[in-house]
Structures are given as C-alpha cells and as structure tokens.
Amino acid sequence: MSSEAYSEIFKSIALGRSKKFANNVASEVVAKGLRMKDYQKAMEAVAACPDVREDLTAPIKAKIQEGTYKVDASDFADKLMRKYQETRR
Numbered sequence: 001m002s003s004e005a006y007s008e009i010f011k012s013i014a015l016g017r018s019k020k021f022a023n024n025v026a027s028e029v030v031a032k033g034l035r036m037k038d039y040q041k042a043m044e045a046v047a048a049c050p051d052v053r054e055d056l057t058a059p060i061k062a063k064i065q066e067g068t069y070k071v072d073a074s075d076f077a078d079k080l081m082r083k084y085q086e087t088r089r
Contacts, residue, residue: 063069
C-alpha cells in the first residue's frame with residue numbers, strides 16, 4: 001500500500017472521524033487496485049481505532065451523572081429539524 005493511502009487512513013482516524021469514514025477511505029484505496037494484503041492492513045488500522053472519542057464524551061457523561069447536563073428543548077428541536085431537512089435534499 002502506498003504511504004499516501006496509509007496517510008489518508010490514519011489522518012481520518014486522527015481527526016476523530018468515525019470507523020465508517022475510515023472504512024470508506026480503505027474501500028476507496030482498494031478500489032484503486034491495491035492488493036488484498038494491503039487492504040487487510042488498512043482494515044486492521046481501522047479496527048484499532050476506537051468507536052467513541054472518550055476525550056469528547058467523558059465530560060458530557062460526567063455532567064449527565066452529576067445531573068448538571070441540560071438541553072434546551074428549543075435548540076434541540078431546531079437541530080432536529082435542520083438534520084431532517086438535510087436528509088430530504
């Protein structure tokens with residue numbers, strides 16, 4: 001596998017993108033004609049990254065457990081509607 005392909009996969013992981021995104025990158029790399037052995041190495045790299053970024057979720061979990069995490073219903077509804085409209089495009 002070219003160093004550029006590995007670089008793209010690890011960059012996506014370092015940026016905190018999901019495994020699904022990294023899997024897509026790996027699939028694109030394979031689609032460009034790489035050997036199965038290289039694909040397996042890429043998939044191992046993807047499997048090694050966590051599904052959840054603990055550095056981002058830990059503070060929110062702590063607030064929820066303390067009972068201090070508050071969600072504004074209006075903000076939530078606005079975001080929910082925006083996401084819904086994005087999926088309809």
